[in-house]
Amino acid sequence: MAATLQTRASSINRALDQIGDKWCLLILQEIFWGVNTFNELLAASGMSRGVLSQRLQWLQDIDCLKKTNNKDKTNRPAYHLTRKSNDLYPNALAAIAWERAFFNTPELDQVTLRHSLCGKEFSPIVRCRSCNNEVLSEQVSYTQGPGQSQDLREMKVRRRSSISIMDAPSNKPFYKNLIHIVGDRWTANIVALAFHGFKRFDEFHKELPVATNILADRLRFLTTEGIFEMKAYQEKPKRHDYVFTDKGRGLYPFFLGLLQWGDKWCGGESGVPIIAKHDACGFDLKARTCCDQCLQTLEAHDVSFEGRQFN
Numbered sequence: 001m002a003a004t005l006q007t008r009a010s011s012i013n014r015a016l017d018q019i020g021d022k023w024c025l026l027i028l029q030e031i032f033w034g035v036n037t038f039n040e041l042l043a044a045s046g047m048s049r050g051v052l053s054q055r056l057q058w059l060q061d062i063d064c065l066k067k068t069n070n071k072d073k074t075n076r077p078a079y080h081l082t083r084k085s086n087d088l089y090p091n092a093l094a095a096i097a098w099e100r101a102f103f104n105t106p107e108l109d110q111v112t113l114r115h116s117l118c119g120k121e122f123s124p125i126v127r128c129r130s131c132n133n134e135v136l137s138e139q140v141s142y143t144q145g146p147g148q149s150q151d152l153r154e155m156k157v158r159r160r161s162s163i164s165i166m167d168a169p170s171n172k173p174f175y176k177n178l179i180h181i182v183g184d185r186w187t188a189n190i191v192a193l194a195f196h197g198f199k200r201f202d203e204f205h206k207e208l209p210v211a212t213n214i215l216a217d218r219l220r221f222l223t224t225e226g227i228f229e230m231k232a233y234q235e236k237p238k239r240h241d242y243v244f245t246d247k248g249r250g251l252y253p254f255f256l257g258l259l260q261w262g263d264k265w266c267g268g269e270s271g272v273p274i275i276a277k278h279d280a281c282g283f284d285l286k287a288r289t290c291c292d293q294c295l296q297t298l299e300a301h302d303v304s305f306e307g308r309q310f311n
């Protein structure tokens with residue numbers, strides 16, 4: 001039997017266990033842009049055929065992809081998004097916005113996102129459906145939901161893979177820096193815990209009881225990547241808090257998207273495991289991703305990507 005790990009049930013973790021693997025994130029990214037046959041995906045991702053086949057099967061098993069034959073004359077099988085994976089659209093927008101804010105990605109600079117309802121170039125912004133204010137991580141608190149429980153999670157092979165997503169040959173690598181951070185399950189779990197207010201090694205370890213060397217490795221990685229900074233809270237012996245930098249905090253819309261997606265698509269019958277409350281208005285948090293120009297909710301069919309890669 002595969003080794004397992006028990007953690008507090010969380011929709012973010014459930015979402016990550018389904019689609020948080022870097023290859024799955026990369027496949028979904030490519031399919032969002034319309035790259036959808038096996039050979040195109042092979043060329044764009046740099047994966048081996050075996051890994052690609054395995055991930056495509058997994059994404060079909062969890063109802064995030066469906067395979068049909070192309071209606072053009074090639075009649076080749078092609079992979080398409082489902083209702084479930086289409087619901088990850090706000091995450092794709094959040095990922096692009098984060099990449100724009102914190103990295104220099106020349107391919108991305110050449111792309112314009114336009115909102116057809118107002119005709120303007122826009123950035124996505126996350127607002128509360130109740131009070132309409134922008135949702136900031138420090139104004140959201142969490143309490144136990146009706147589905148609060150423990151999840152038994154398979155360990156699988158989750159060493160940080162030596163093949164870097166940064167080397168993927170895709171010509172639309174619009175958020176590979178995000179995949180580089182989020183595409184490792186334990187790394188992403190730690191970021192999620194930090195958004196819940198945890199900041200010390202022992203706190204992380206209590207919630208995520210992986211081997212201490214794995215936890216130390218992921219914390220070091222997140223610090224090196226500029227997601228956390230270390231702040232000493234004790235001198236003898238020296239002890240640190242891991243706190244978000246602006247770049248780290250900037251990942252919040254993506255993680256909030258995972259939370260809402262996991263609540264909707266990865267839940268049990270008993271209800272959500274954790275309730276998020278918007279402290280600014282006191283209501284349970286239901287967020288929407290909207291256009292910063294006209295404030296209307298962004299829908300995939302109202303957004304166009306303009307640029308060389310899309311001509």
Ligand SMILES: [Zn+2]
Binds near residue numbers: 128132133278280283
């Ligand atoms: Zn609110």
Ligand SMILES: [Zn+2]
Binds near residue numbers: 115119293295
């Ligand atoms: Zn607009």
